Amino acid sequence: MNPGTNTAAVEKNRSVAWPGSARKRRLGWLWLPLVVCLLFLYVPIATVVAMSFNGGNSALHFQSFSLRWYPAFFRDADMVRALLSSLTVALSAAAFSTVVGTLLAVGLVRYARSTFLDSLAMGPAIMPDIVLAIGLLAFFTLGGIPLGLTTITIAHAAFGVAFVVAVVRARLVQLDRSLEEASEDLGAGRSATFLRVTLPTIAPAVLAGALLSFTLSLDEFVIAFFTNGPTTTTLPIAIYSRVRFGITPEINALAAMLLVLTIASVIIGALAIRRTEKE
Amino acid sequence: MIEPLVTIRGLCAHYGSVKALDNITLDIRDNEFFALLGPSGCGKTTLLRSLAGFEAPTAGTIYLAGDDLLAMPANRRPVNMMFQSYALFPHMTVERNVGYGPARAGVPRAEVARRVAEVLETVGLAGLANRRPSQLSGGQRQRVALARAIVNRPRLLLLDEPLSALDRNVRSQMQTELKRLQHDVGITFVIVTHDQEEALSMADRIAVMSHGVVQQVATPEDLYRSPANRHVAEFIGRSNIFEGEAEPRGLRVPNIGILPGHGEGSYLVVRPEDIRIAPRGGLPSPVLTGTVVDSQFSGGTTVTSVIPDNIETLSRQPISVTQPGFPTFAHNTAVELAWPSHSAVIVA
Structure with missing residues (x-):
């Protein structure tokens, strides 16, 4: 309507980019601990990736550059089976956690308003894994449920729900309640309001919760170890049983691939979030 | 005598032990610009939200053109509200925000588009249909919220502190415009405000509220010239x-x-x-x-x-x-x- 307001808005957006460089200038000598921290975090990861390109048979002495351990992993039937099991468990647990966790968060924020119920729902996320593992094992054994991928999935879903609730709840609390009221005011029922207004506005948090429960399940060891059956295995357990006989470059290659998978999913998540936030 | 559009009788509401509305009895006439005026915490917003269907009064009745309003859920009431925060859906364009109501009522797509274009024209926003709320100025957002609230042609339009988020210059301009719009579209407006100047300059009649009680209902002139009690006299002018x-x-x-x-x-x-x-x-x-x-x-x-x-x-x-x-x-x-x-x- 008014061209003046448009340019003002553009100017405002441009100025948002500035604090970054201002922060850099204000950092001073603090860059040193920052770099040390970052090295501490990333040198081990970089080591794994570098060693995965080692041509030799040793996982610790770099001899020559080679990609041979990557196809070698896929020829290892046991490891591939473990990877597929892990992906199945992680996808199912994430799907369940996302749906149930989102609905639970909506219920907690919109209808319950109880700090006690909130802590109860998010408890499994804070509880030590070992407690959850022992409890689940006892529960499955008492209930006569045969241990296997199903029990691992159930166990992973149990703490996945808690993480999804934590993430989605934080977003819902910030959400302007009047958005949902406006939807009802304009004639939409409860379910239409949820699908058309609530869900789209919390979508970034739901996606973040889904990614979180997926990656947490993918590399979860303690609970999977306890609730695992005799004939099945997930990737972390398979890797652990291999590593007991020494790290092989094949494991490094696997670690590098998992890293790429994780980074890719984080980037996809971030892009999705940015897109919805823009809207 | 003309039958009032809204009749409120003996309305009470509580928050825990606090009485938010204390035996409110009020008539709102058809085609009227009606203001609920009072300091914050006087119950005016609770009364507005009771009309919209977001508060459940503990006693009393509200009838709108003979229908029991309290028996209907918010989404069935022929009442629309303009929220203080505007509550525009951030993930939808202006066009889809405004068309949300008619689309939920099952109006065919082409008809929705026609109505949206018409109402955007009325509020002076033609040409911004494809923008998102985040790309609009405060005044423009307010017009979108207004358009969205009148596109369904409600019997009653509720406005919760509609001008409080605007700066001074835009506010006085919007005051004039709201008044003109109310006249043009012929919908009964009920506005909640704590700003007496706003109420005096726009409303046909004003209900002055304090402590959950209606102190006086009168035209702006009468409120000023013959206040019913000391509270009204102190609050007005x-x-x-x-x-x-x-x-x-x-x-x-x-x-x-x-x-x-x-x-x-x-x-x-x-x-x-x-x-x-x-x-x-x-x-x-x-x-x-x-x-x-x-x-x-x-x-x-x-x-x-x-x-x-x-x-x-x-x-x-x-x-x-x-x-x-x-x-x-x-x-x-x-x-x-x-x-x-x-x-x-x-x-x-």
Whole structure:
């Protein structure tokens, strides 16, 4: 309507980019601990990736550059089976956690308003894994449920729900309640309001919760170890049983691939979030 | 007599042990610009939200054109609301925001588009249909919220502090525009505000509320000229209030005698512009004497503050007197004040 307001808005957006460089200038000598921290975090990861390109048979002495351990992993039937099991468990647990966790968060924020119920729902996320593992094992054994991928999935879903609730709840609390009221005011029922207004506005948090429960399940060891059956295995357990006989470059290659998978999913998540936030 | 559009009878609402609405009885006429005015916490927003369907009153009834409004859920009421925060859906364009209501009512797509275009034209936003709320200015967002609330042609449009988020200049422009729009679309508006100027300038009738009770319902002029009680007098406009005992000729005050006025009660309200002021000995029949403490010129009028002799106003503040023109009294001038009996009202 008014061209003046448009340019003002553009100017405002441009100025948002500035604090970054201002922060850099204000950092001073603090860059040193920052770099040390970052090295501490990333040198081990970089080591794994570098060693995965080692041509030799040793996982610790770099001899020559080679990609041979990557196809070698896929020829290892046991490891591939473990990877597929892990992906199945992680996808199912994430799907369940996302749906149930989102609905639970909506219920907690919109209808319950109880700090006690909130802590109860998010408890499994804070509880030590070992407690959850022992409890689940006892529960499955008492209930006569045969241990296997199903029990691992159930166990992973149990703490996945808690993480999804934590993430989605934080977003819902910030959400302007009047958005949902406006939807009802304009004639939409409860379910239409949820699908058309609530869900789209919390979508970034739901996606973040889904990614979180997926990656947490993918590399979860303690609970999977306890609730695992005799004939099945997930990737972390398979890797652990291999590593007991020494790290092989094949494991490094696997670690590098998992890293790429994780980074890719984080980037996809971030892009999705940015897109919805823009809207 | 014309049947009112909305009849509210004996409405009560509680938050825990706090009474938010205390036995509210009110009529709102068809095609009226009605304001609920009061300080924050007076229950005006609770009343508005009860009309919209977001609060469940504990007792009482609300009928809209003969239908029991409280028996209907919010999404079935022929009532739309413009929220204080505007509550625009951030993930939808202006067009889809405005078309949300008709689309939920099952109106065919082409018809929705036609209605949206029409209403955007009405509020002066044609051409911005594909923008998102984040790309609009505050004033534009407010128009979108308004368009979205009137596109369904509700019997009643509720506006919750609609202008509070706007800056001063845009606000006065929107005041005029809301008034024009209400006239053009012919919908009954109920506006909630704590800003008396806003209510006085826009509304046909105003309900002044405090502590969950309606103190008075009247036209802006009546509220100003004949407030029902001291609360209304204090809240609407500037006033000088004295306490005493009503007599046929005015209010009897110890040490002073009788202050001219009319009405029943123990408080006399006299507006600053109704008081005449002159140097000692300059008025034929002075009511009070006093000393000038301050004289402020505020463009066209001058407000003079006078500390009266032997009497205090209810608020213990100096008496304020508004006169046209420039300040004519220096600090510490001894003056006389007078007002005619018909322009001062005695209230409970």
